[in-house]
Amino acid sequence: MFAKDIGIDLGTANVLIHVKGKGIVLDEPAVVAIDKQSNKVLAVGEEASKMVGRTPGNIVAIRPMRDGVIADFDVTEAMLRHFINKLKVKGFLSKPRILICCPTNITSVEQKAIQDAAEKSGGKKIYLEEEPKVAAIGAGMDIFQPSGNMVIDIGGGTTDVAVLSMGDIVTSESIKAAGDMFDNDIIQAIKRKHKLHIGERTAETIKKSIATVFRGSRKEEMDIRGRDMVSGLPRTITINSEEIREALNESIEMIVQSAKNVLERTPPELSADIIDRGIFLTGGGALMHGIDQLLAEELKVPVFVSDNPLSCVAVGTGILLDNISKSGRY
Numbered sequence: 001m002f003a004k005d006i007g008i009d010l011g012t013a014n015v016l017i018h019v020k021g022k023g024i025v026l027d028e029p030a031v032v033a034i035d036k037q038s039n040k041v042l043a044v045g046e047e048a049s050k051m052v053g054r055t056p057g058n059i060v061a062i063r064p065m066r067d068g069v070i071a072d073f074d075v076t077e078a079m080l081r082h083f084i085n086k087l088k089v090k091g092f093l094s095k096p097r098i099l100i101c102c103p104t105n106i107t108s109v110e111q112k113a114i115q116d117a118a119e120k121s122g123g124k125k126i127y128l129e130e131e132p133k134v135a136a137i138g139a140g141m142d143i144f145q146p147s148g149n150m151v152i153d154i155g156g157g158t159t160d161v162a163v164l165s166m167g168d169i170v171t172s173e174s175i176k177a178a179g180d181m182f183d184n185d186i187i188q189a190i191k192r193k194h195k196l197h198i199g200e201r202t203a204e205t206i207k208k209s210i211a212t213v214f215r216g217s218r219k220e221e222m223d224i225r226g227r228d229m230v231s232g233l234p235r236t237i238t239i240n241s242e243e244i245r246e247a248l249n250e251s252i253e254m255i256v257q258s259a260k261n262v263l264e265r266t267p268p269e270l271s272a273d274i275i276d277r278g279i280f281l282t283g284g285g286a287l288m289h290g291i292d293q294l295l296a297e298e299l300k301v302p303v304f305v306s307d308n309p310l311s312c313v314a315v316g317t318g319i320l321l322d323n324i325s326k327s328g329r330y
């Protein structure tokens, strides 16, 4: 075993781990399956994710960090420890420095608890960082210069909008309109319109396969299955991109509004830089069809989807660990 710096993107939907010199070595859903009677952890990550919505009564598959807050701390700790131990088995770790990016909304008590869990798992020195900052670094922005950079990180539980300069956040906002809310919007709309009950996985598949947020930019159809709310029997219906766009409209409008709020609070010199450089989108929600077009039209600034938006934070942890002295915070 050898010491390596490791970076962890402790997201509400996915956990990614970056090891210095190796790149991303772990990428799994932030899900834990638990036996309700004994409180024992039965499975973590990929394996637990397969159980979501399909567990018998005594087993629950939960996402401990859902909504960008730590809903269940013990389970979050168990999950973090499981993933770090998995690296140990692979022979990666011996007293590494660990940089963890966690949701922006967590309390200082929760931050301390995450730090403790990482220490107990063998970390020599633990650093915590804010997600939008690391996402911007991972998207290739040089946030350490005295100029304005804007990032919108659309994750599972939260969307973080931030303007950064000289290595720090100048203005920011964090809202709950993000991937999970989009899935729920789709579930509710299909209930209302088609009287059909669908699960979270189906909603996510719809979101990825036929959804769009920009009117007229995608015209696709898809057959979906669910449970008829009246007869209780399985039923198949056909849905299209436009009805999903309508379902997502309110949540997307919240993201647009949040970006406008942050821009309004941005000092004019930094605003000028943002017009020149554009806004970068990171996080899985950046892959929503048409989101760049819509934001560019609403904000009157160029908008770019970063390369590999799902792994920006993990890549950013690697870059930040390499330049830790630059950050000045450690």
Ligand SMILES: Nc1ncnc2c1ncn2[C@@H]1O[C@H](COP(=O)(O)OP(=O)(O)OP(=O)(O)O)[C@@H](O)[C@H]1O
Pocket: 009, 010, 011, 012, 013, 014, 015, 068, 102, 103, 131, 153, 154, 155, 156, 157, 158, 159, 178, 179, 180, 204, 207, 208, 282, 283, 284, 285, 286, 287, 288, 289, 309, 310
């Ligand atoms: N192709 C796609 N189109 C739309 N959404 C997608 C796509 N791929 C992934 N997503 C969504 O991205 C979200 C997960 O993104 P990500 O892994 O960046 O979140 P996270 O970092 O775990 O969450 P948070 O930033 O809230 O802590 C999920 O809601 C997922 O459904």
